[in-house]
Amino acid sequence: MSEQTAETILDVRNLRTHFDTDAGVARAVDGISFSIARGECLALVGESGCGKSVTSLTIMRLLPLPPARIAGGEVVFKGRNLLALGEKAMCAVRGSGIAMIFQEPQTALNPVFTVGEQIAEAYTAHNPGAGAAAVRVLTVAALRRVGIPDPEQRAADYPHQLSGGMKQRVCIAMALVCGPELVIADEPTTALDVTIQAQILELLRQLQAERHLSLLLITHDLGIVAEMAERTCVMYAGKIVEHGPTADIFRRPLHPYTQGLHRARPGAAGEEKKRRLAVIPGMVPAATHFADHCRFSPRCPLCTAQCVEKEPELADYGGGHYAACWNTRAEGIEAWKEEPVASCSKSAI
Amino acid sequence: MERGTCGELLEVRNLTKHFPVKRGLFGAAAGQVQAVTDVSFAVGAGETLGLVGESGCGKTTIGRTLLRLIEPTSGEIRFAGQDLVPLSQKELLPYRKQMQIIFQDPYSSLNPRMTVEQIVAEGLLVHNIGPRPRERHGIVQGLLNRVGLPPEAAGRHPHEFSGGQRQRIGIARALAVNPRFIVCDEPVSALDVSVQAQIVNLLMDLQQDRGLSYLFIAHDLSVVAHISQRVVVMYLGHVVEAAATADLLSRPRHPYTRALLSAVPKRAPGTLSSRQVLGGEPPSPINPPPGCPFEPRCPLAVQACREKVPALEPMGAPGHVVRCPIVKDSALPAA
Numbered sequence: 001m002s003e004q005t006a007e008t009i010l011d012v013r014n015l016r017t018h019f020d021t022d023a024g025v026a027r028a029v030d031g032i033s034f035s036i037a038r039g040e041c042l043a044l045v046g047e048s049g050c051g052k053s054v055t056s057l058t059i060m061r062l063l064p065l066p067p068a069r070i071a072g073g074e075v076v077f078k079g080r081n082l083l084a085l086g087e088k089a090m091c092a093v094r095g096s097g098i099a100m101i102f103q104e105p106q107t108a109l110n111p112v113f114t115v116g117e118q119i120a121e122a123y124t125a126h127n128p129g130a131g132a133a134a135v136r137v138l139t140v141a142a143l144r145r146v147g148i149p150d151p152e153q154r155a156a157d158y159p160h161q162l163s164g165g166m167k168q169r170v171c172i173a174m175a176l177v178c179g180p181e182l183v184i185a186d187e188p189t190t191a192l193d194v195t196i197q198a199q200i201l202e203l204l205r206q207l208q209a210e211r212h213l214s215l216l217l218i219t220h221d222l223g224i225v226a227e228m229a230e231r232t233c234v235m236y237a238g239k240i241v242e243h244g245p246t247a248d249i250f251r252r253p254l255h256p257y258t259q260g261l262h263r264a265r266p267g268a269a270g271e272e273k274k275r276r277l278a279v280i281p282g283m284v285p286a287a288t289h290f291a292d293h294c295r296f297s298p299r300c301p302l303c304t305a306q307c308v309e310k311e312p313e314l315a316d317y318g319g320g321h322y323a324a325c326w327n328t329r330a331e332g333i334e335a336w337k338e339e340p341v342a343s344c345s346k347s348a349i
Numbered sequence: 350m351e352r353g354t355c356g357e358l359l360e361v362r363n364l365t366k367h368f369p370v371k372r373g374l375f376g377a378a379a380g381q382v383q384a385v386t387d388v389s390f391a392v393g394a395g396e397t398l399g400l401v402g403e404s405g406c407g408k409t410t411i412g413r414t415l416l417r418l419i420e421p422t423s424g425e426i427r428f429a430g431q432d433l434v435p436l437s438q439k440e441l442l443p444y445r446k447q448m449q450i451i452f453q454d455p456y457s458s459l460n461p462r463m464t465v466e467q468i469v470a471e472g473l474l475v476h477n478i479g480p481r482p483r484e485r486h487g488i489v490q491g492l493l494n495r496v497g498l499p500p501e502a503a504g505r506h507p508h509e510f511s512g513g514q515r516q517r518i519g520i521a522r523a524l525a526v527n528p529r530f531i532v533c534d535e536p537v538s539a540l541d542v543s544v545q546a547q548i549v550n551l552l553m554d555l556q557q558d559r560g561l562s563y564l565f566i567a568h569d570l571s572v573v574a575h576i577s578q579r580v581v582v583m584y585l586g587h588v589v590e591a592a593a594t595a596d597l598l599s600r601p602r603h604p605y606t607r608a609l610l611s612a613v614p615k616r617a618p619g620t621l622s623s624r625q626v627l628g629g630e631p632p633s634p635i636n637p638p639p640g641c642p643f644e645p646r647c648p649l650a651v652q653a654c655r656e657k658v659p660a661l662e663p664m665g666a667p668g669h670v671v672r673c674p675i676v677k678d679s680a681l682p683a684a
Contacts, residue, residue: 223614
């Protein structure tokens with residue numbers, strides 16, 4: 001991916017993750033490619049069911065196989081294809097090479113161990129020779145670094161004694177304790193209040209700068225993308241439909257889906273308050289029923305005959321900005337603005 | 350309908366709800382969760398009042414207390430002039446017909462064993478509207494059509510629907526008894542952005558068609574600002590600021606409101622610099638601070654804030670009230 005001069009740390013090439021289900025093959029992730037440079041933050045944005053979490057779990061090799069099946073592609077982390085590694089080698093990568101922060105700190109932490117024990121466990125898994133006293137010092141330092149007050153006492157707390165924001169800080173401490181080079185944050189603030197979300201994002205930004213971390217940020221919130229990411233991939237129905245520098249994606253969204261997402265946000269129409277919000281009619285199709293042609297075409301206001309015949313490829317629009325659409329209009333789509341009421345009722349069952 | 354003639358449709362005065370905390374074998378009261386303390390507001394006919402605040406600020410408790418799904422500790426809830434608090438359940442029934450609620454979680458608020466028709470028609474049965482099954486069926490079909498669901502949805506069960514469609518079922522259920530006032534308790538926070546826009550539009554259309562009043566509860570300021578004419582900001586059970594929406598957004602006075610506005614992720618990249626990140630977390634409502642509830646996190650706090658809960662005082666434009674003695678109009682930079 002073009003102008004990155006820094007070392008590429010993760011390179012996902014044409015990755016396909018499918019699930020064999022009773023209802024047929026669900027092509028949850030279907031041929032996506034992206035790369036992350038050292039110290040960079042890349043956002044993967046999309047709605048529920050677009051395949052963004054499956055992507056992160058595939059990279060970490062945390063999906064049960066079967067029902068999941070890697071139908072093709074490579075995940076190259078620092079020159080090694082993770083999909084070809086044995087389980088033991090993969091274990092060595094998890095935590096110390098790539099770490100993950102999950103959406104719900106509530107369920108990501110084990111309720112029957114103290115948070116100190118859980119951080120220590122993550123550390124000793126990769127450093128079996130470490131002495132108990134040294135591990136304890138490290139644990140407390142890790143908790144202190146993520147902004148937990150009285151870390152010596154809090155290390156002995158169980159997860160239920162901490163608030164949601166504090167639990168997420170613990171998860172971040174745990175993710176960072178082995179010094180990973182890439183952190184995958186899967187909706188890290190979705191379960192948190194907005195003022196706490198601001199704290200956690202600030203913390204992630206600081207840690208990223210301080211340790212020169214690469215961050216793969218998975219979110220549905222364009223506002224978070226705007227704040228955090230240098231580059232953005234927009235996913236829809238298992239495909240990347242647009243990617244490029246974040247500033248460019250906000251200034252000049254090319255794909256009709258990206259444009260629709262922008263317009264559907266309250267306040268997007270500036271001061272024209274109390275107006276109807278622009279909507280994307282219908283909803284994301286089930287993964288077993290993705291079309292073979294353009295997957296957005298059933299909801300797209302620009303859909304033409306070509307769109308229902310052939311799937312568009314990502315095309316280069318300059319400056320590292322790519323979009324997969326036959327009818328891209330750089331000036332945006334006026335059709336979104338005057339969305340008729342009837343479109344709400346089109347949502348098929 | 351005496352719409353607009355009686356001024357406010359719903360008036361809440363000094364509403365307080367304290368939940369007892371019980372400990373030990375015999376359930377001795379060990380304290381109180383002060384969920385809602387001395388809250389007053391009014392909703393006019395055809396108006397939407399937004400109620401914002403973070404988890405635990407008491408906004409859901411207020412929504413449920415208005416319908417007496419939770420009994421208030423003290424205060425008045427006047428609906429069309431009648432105080433609902435002293436009424437018996439039987440006396441309350443005609444008012445229940447005029448006040449409905451849409452819940453946050455479309456997964457847990459619909460009975461999985463009932464068909465959509467049974468769910469939507471339940472209110473009709475309770476209030477004896479359309480006594481014959483055929484009439485009820487007709488009413489249900491009309492409602493499903495109005496909220497954008499196909500006629501065949503009536504025979505299906507909730508699990509066959511997506512989140513957005515379930516929320517439409519919840520809206521149809523609320524509309525069935527033809528209410529004048531609906532509490533919308535975070536109706537879109539569980540939904541994706543594009544679906545969220547569909548539901549917000551539906552709620553606004555229904556309001557226009559039927560002259561409904563809404564109490565719109567949410568933690569997302571941008572959605573509340575879009576749909577509401579006035580906004581009440583809550584923190585730890587107290588109203589800290591209330592104002593007309595445009596006034597609140599352009600001239601927020603209370604330090605909490607300002608922090609809340611600044612914490613909302615920005616619309617475009619490269620606008621981060623002005624962010625004021627609020628430290629700490631809301632204190633527990635079991636042992637709230639004796640003074641101003643926001644004092645422990647407040648960048649402006651002085652000694653006086655620790656001693657006494659400040660009063661709500663008018664400031665700036667008419668109808669704008671602020672619970673903070675420190676902020677002065679002149680001292681604030683324009684937001």
